[in-house]
Amino acid sequence: MKKIYLSLSNHRELILLFILICVATVLRFYRIDKLDFFTYDQVRDAIYIKRIIVDHKLRLLGTQTSMPGMFLPPFYYYSVAPVLWLFKLNPIGIDIYSAFFGVLTVPLIFFVSNKIFGKPAGIFSALLVSVSPLMVELTRRAWNPNTLPFFILISFYFLYKYFTKKKFVDLLLSFAFYGYCLSLHFSAWTLLPIFFLVWLQSFLKSSKKISNLTPLAVIFFFISPILLFEARHNFFLIGQAKEYFIKGNRVGFNFVSSFESIIVSFFSLFLVLLSGVLKIGRLGPTEMPSKISDLFTSAYPISVIAQRPYSISLEWWGILPFLGIIAFSFYPLRNKNYPSSSKIAIKMVWIWIIYGVVVSRIYLGGFFFFYYLFLFPAIFLLFGFLLKMIWEIKKMKLLCVLLGIFILGFNLRHSVAFKKNWRSIDDLRAVSRIISDNISEEEFNIATIRRDGDFFERNSVDYRYFVETFGKKNVLGWEPKDYEMAKILFVVDETGGTPVMKTNIMEINLFNPEEIAESWEAGNGIKIYKLLKKKT
Numbered sequence: 359m360k361k362i363y364l365s366l367s368n369h370r371e372l373i374l375l376f377i378l379i380c381v382a383t384v385l386r387f388y389r390i391d392k393l394d395f396f397t398y399d400q401v402r403d404a405i406y407i408k409r410i411i412v413d414h415k416l417r418l419l420g421t422q423t424s425m426p427g428m429f430l431p432p433f434y435y436y437s438v439a440p441v442l443w444l445f446k447l448n449p450i451g452i453d454i455y456s457a458f459f460g461v462l463t464v465p466l467i468f469f470v471s472n473k474i475f476g477k478p479a480g481i482f483s484a485l486l487v488s489v490s491p492l493m494v495e496l497t498r499r500a501w502n503p504n505t506l507p508f509f510i511l512i513s514f515y516f517l518y519k520y521f522t523k524k525k526f527v528d529l530l531l532s533f534a535f536y537g538y539c540l541s542l543h544f545s546a547w548t549l550l551p552i553f554f555l556v557w558l559q560s561f562l563k564s565s566k567k568i569s570n571l572t573p574l575a576v577i578f579f580f581i582s583p584i585l586l587f588e589a590r591h592n593f594f595l596i597g598q599a600k601e602y603f604i605k606g607n608r609v610g611f612n613f614v615s616s617f618e619s620i621i622v623s624f625f626s627l628f629l630v631l632l633s634g635v636l637k638i639g640r641l642g643p644t645e646m647p648s649k650i651s652d653l654f655t656s657a658y659p660i661s662v663i664a665q666r667p668y669s670i671s672l673e674w675w676g677i678l679p680f681l682g683i684i685a686f687s688f689y690p691l692r693n694k695n696y697p698s699s700s701k702i703a704i705k706m707v708w709i710w711i712i713y714g715v716v717v718s719r720i721y722l723g724g725f726f727f728f729y730y731l732f733l734f735p736a737i738f739l740l741f742g743f744l745l746k747m748i749w750e751i752k753k754m755k756l757l758c759v760l761l762g763i764f765i766l767g768f769n770l771r772h773s774v775a776f777k778k779n780w781r782s783i784d785d786l787r788a789v790s791r792i793i794s795d796n797i798s799e800e801e802f803n804i805a806t807i808r809r810d811g812d813f814f815e816r817n818s819v820d821y822r823y824f825v826e827t828f829g830k831k832n833v834l835g836w837e838p839k840d841y842e843m844a845k846i847l848f849v850v851d852e853t854g855g856t857p858v859m860k861t862n863i864m865e866i867n868l869f870n871p872e873e874i875a876e877s878w879e880a881g882n883g884i885k886i887y888k889l890l891k892k893k894t
Contacts, residue, residue: 371481375465375480378464378484378488379461379465379488381489382487383461385498385775386457386460386461386494386497386498387454387457388775388776389778390450390453390457392782392783393782393783394778394782395499396449396783396820398817398820399502400449400452400499400500400501401819401820401823402819403421403435403438403501404442404449404452404500405822407438407439407442408442408826410436412447417432418583418584418586418587419431419432419583420433420541420583421434421502421541423544425544425602426602427599427602428544428598428599429595430540430541430542430544431541431584432583433583434502434542438452441454447828450783452500453498455500456498456500456501459504460497460498460505461497462508463487463511466511466512467483467487467739467742468480468483468484470483470511470514471483471738471739471742474515474699474700474703475703475739475743475746476700476746478745478746479739479746481742481762482744482745482746482762483738485765486742486765489766490769491634491775492630492670493507493734495636495668495774495775502541502542503542503543504731505542506539506543506546506731507734510539510546510735513533514532514706516531516535517532517556518702518706520532520556521702522698522699522702526560526569529557529560530573532553533553533573533574533577536549537577537581538580540577540580543729543731543732545714545730548713548714548718549710549714553573557573557574606723608723609721610720618648620715620716620719621650622646622647622649622652622653623646623715623730624711624715625653626646626653626672627730627733627737628679629672629673629674629676629680630672632676633672633673633674633768634670634672634673635673636668636670637669638668638774639668639669645724645726646725646727646729648725653672673768679744682744683740683743686744686748687704689747691705707736707740711733711736714730718730745761745762780809780810780882781882785882786820788881788884789850789884789886790825792878792880792886793886794825794828794829794830794831796876796878797846797848800845801834801846802834802844802847803834803836803844803848803869804818804833804848804849804850805817805841805865805866806818806820806821806850806852807849807850807851807853807856807858807863808853809853810852816864816865817865818836818848818850821850822836838868841868842869844869845891846875846888846889846890847865847889847891848887849887849889850880850884850885850886851884851885851886851887852883852884853883854883854884854885855885858887858889859871859873859874869889869891870891871889871892872890873889873890874888874890875889876888
């Protein structure tokens with residue numbers, strides 16, 4: 359018995375990590391097979407990936423960003439394609455892919471935090487990552503930015519190793535993982551100048567100039583599809599970028615307004631991740647506020663793109679750990695006996711955060727909180743650092759344990775992972791089966807009357823994926839001209855009782871219906887109408 363006790367005592371940190379991994383797994387995989395949430399961004403990606411697999415339509419462009427005409431490189435699509443193929447085109451597979459990396463982030467940040475700050479920083483960082491409601495929800499869904507925290511953290515770690523060990527291979531690995539991040543979200547591109555300066559420093563100090571070009575070659579590889587597309591299309595994307603950013607006046611720095619938005623972003627980033635309460639529904643504006651007064655509203659908006667509409671309330675006790683992080687960050691820098699490697703880590707993390715926030719706020723267009731996904735790991739690392747520093751103070755270990763238990767309980771209490779959505783994959787299949795069985799070769803399209811008013815799209819991308827993939831029917835696209843071209847329009851009424859011919863929905867208006875040809879009950883309160891076009 360004594361040997362068992364000693365064994366458990368010697369491995370208690372690993373045991374705690376195992377428990378946190380189990381908690382993270384339950385939170386991220388609960389009801390994942392039901393496909394509770396499947397909307398525009400997810401479906402769009404699934405359709406393109408399906409066409410790569412089935413139709414062999416390779417792509418030079420990846421996901422379209424929220425900025426018109428701007429696209430990412432396509433490597434997210436190619437990395438997910440084997441997963442969708444393995445799951446026989448069932449989009450649940452991509453959700454599982456995202457959730458898997460969400461769980462894997464827990465042991466990863468445990469390892470990185472312990473390496474750069476020392477034990478027990480890792481277990482506290484892992485605790486917050488495993489139960490953070492926002493992290494849980496983001497990694498439960500397939501969406502290109504959702505794996506960004508995982509890969510950007512690996513890139514950061516190898517960059518840290520390069521600065522502490524001075525091994526070129528670490529620099530190369532850091533650039534390789536960062537290069538992949540460029541395909542996940544445009545926010546990762548803001549770090550490009552930092553990586554270039556790091557490379558330039560390495561290049562100037564090295565005597566092996568040719569081999570030191572390798573990191574740049576890696577980045578070039580990851581952006582090469584975009585460059586090839588540009589060469590083939592007369593630099594279309596560069597023209598779009600010029601039109602959007604420069605002529606559209608979406609880049610600039612006004613000292614007063616920009617400084618205020620930077621302060622708001624800085625506070626929000628910490629408070630949302632340390633003490634935010636996630637709530638389902640649009641309780642505030644969808645874009646991230648830029649006024650200090652907005653911090654004191656009852657609900658703080660979170661991105662609605664490709665996720666359920668969320669709002670988040672800021673619990674102001676989060677100010678305490680936030681101030682603690684700032685205060686303790688100065689201690690290592692002023693302490694001559696503190697390990698130099700940990701000093702480097704502190705500097706790197708704060709440069710990561712401050713640079714990321716400042717540069718992001720030069721962008722004057724619509725800004726959503728999820729744009730800061732590339733900074734999330736930095737906050738989790740600093741949280742682990744804070745509790746590690748408190749742990750090392752005499753008689754403060756109990757306080758750390760209590761804080762850890764409080765964080766665990768607070769986040770589990772406010773988790774929305776167990777909230778059931780009214781619709782599941784069975785409903786998507788039932789609707790798509792009815793549509794597929796009642797159309798032949800006519801040009802047709804699909805529109806939706808949403809039961810949930812928080813969702814803005816009405817173009818039925820979710821249902822059309824199943825019609826196209828499993829019903830083997832060619833649905834027209836979801837641009838306005840596609841609804842004008844259609845000869846038949848299927849309307850999926852999720853409310854089950856809306857007068858479809860009187861509904862003021864753009865897709866139905868563009869189609870210009872004359873009459874209802876047929877209707878069906880799809881179950882779960884969903885009704886389907888087949889509309890015929892007015893003859894002109």
